[in-house]
Amino acid sequence: MNWEVHAVKYADRNARTRADSFLFADNHDAPHAMDYFIWVLRRGAEVIVVDTGYDDAEARSRNRPIRRDPVAALAPLGITPDDVTTLIITHLHYDHAGGLHLFPNATIHLQAAEMAFATGPCMCHDTLRDPFTADHVCEAVKRVYSGRCIFHDGDGSVADGVTVHCIGGHSRGLQAVRVRTDAGWMCLASDAAHYYENVFAQKAFPIVVDLQNMLDGFARLKTLASTPQLIIPGHDPLVTQVFAQGAAPFIWRLDQGVDAAKWAEKFD
Template sequence: MSVWEVHAVKYADRNGRTRADSFIFDDNHDQPHAMDYFMWVLRKGSETILVDTGYDAAEAETRARPIRMEPAEALRPLGIAPDDITTLIVTHLHYDHAGGLHLFPNATLHMQAAEMAYATGPCMCHDTLRMPFTADHVCEAVKRLYAGKVVFHDGDAEVADGVTVHCIGGHSRGLQAVRVRTDAGWLVLASDAAHFYENQRLRKPFPIVVDLQNMLDGFATLDRLASHPDLIIPGHDPLVRKAFPQDIADHIVRLDKGPTGRIDI
């Protein structure tokens, strides 16, 4: 059976946050709690799959959330140009995961049908639910659909040999995690099914949520999908860069061999 390389590519971080921004009902709600922003690259021989796109400088300025580098620049050390990407898994359509769709014009998007319905449906009448989305990003996904470059999934599905997607929901209606066969075993890119290790391991929900039960049930799904708890990779935790070895640049870490450091929460 084939195995994949998996690279986590950090393109931004955000300080000035507190634990209240990361956990519901946290006793230490006013303590600082930083966040990293990632894309992920899967490689097997000549095959490359990009998971999520990050967001660009224009979106960073609009939201006053600066990035350290543009998505294309962040991918350059891996020898990847945006036009090279033909398979792109979109875990969900929030701005920080789908804000760079327009940068990858040749990509076919793999996403949950529930996510497109959510991002274009009645829930977007509510400011609170609409806040993590940007209309231009959603419109780019719709344009890609009309160009014949969207593959919709309904629950569990295989994108490639050794790469599957699994609808979790919770944080966003069609949020999907990505399961990847690696040398270390089945690795799960949780994306925002678990922003931080602490969300998933201590069953502490993240405050941005459309369905709290789905979020809580999703933590157990991540456990079931991964070969080992240390192979569940949260979407935004700075601890990922401490637990896994640095790759070919200081903003990239290699995930598929497993962690080399302790994951203490």
């Protein structure tokens, strides 16, 4: 039995330009919006949540408002955070791990390299530390001490048909998630490709720890998905335009593949 995959949008930022999205951007001052997602994998009674988003407190702290709290965002899928026992954290940046405390019963899956990065000497640099929030990292450390953190070193298995793969680049231990669906093997790239344009046009995102890893990662994503249409970027508003709407106006069903006509309109 294959997995359902749902993209749940909880925030967006429209006051951005292409310079915020691409190194050496052409037309750098043109508007370039960003969407924020949580992903839900479901197979019968099994549920795996990928990333947590961030809450109202973090939104106020960073002056980056959210449209809905992650708890409310999951409600249309019939999911309460207390019921989630498996949580994949692609990396520990605030917008991907800022809701860890909302999932008190979850065992988290994390790359060992990400924990080492987020708690090591690199965090002495303001620029590298900026996408992290200390409380979120401390919550991940607490999961280790409570026996509810499973570390992966490179490639790892989370469940039948769900694997994780360390890409790095944007953050030292950034991992993508590979999921077996009816449409084929899907790759939730998270921030290994913020946008389709990153991976399809080999354009690097400006927040980067290792540029070579980021660029090599674009090719790796293509090997993890059955087709390019099944690579799901972490923040691209185009996801909401080429996939069918799901259980609510802010949820999209990914596992049945793209709408071919809409895909052709955007990419062919």
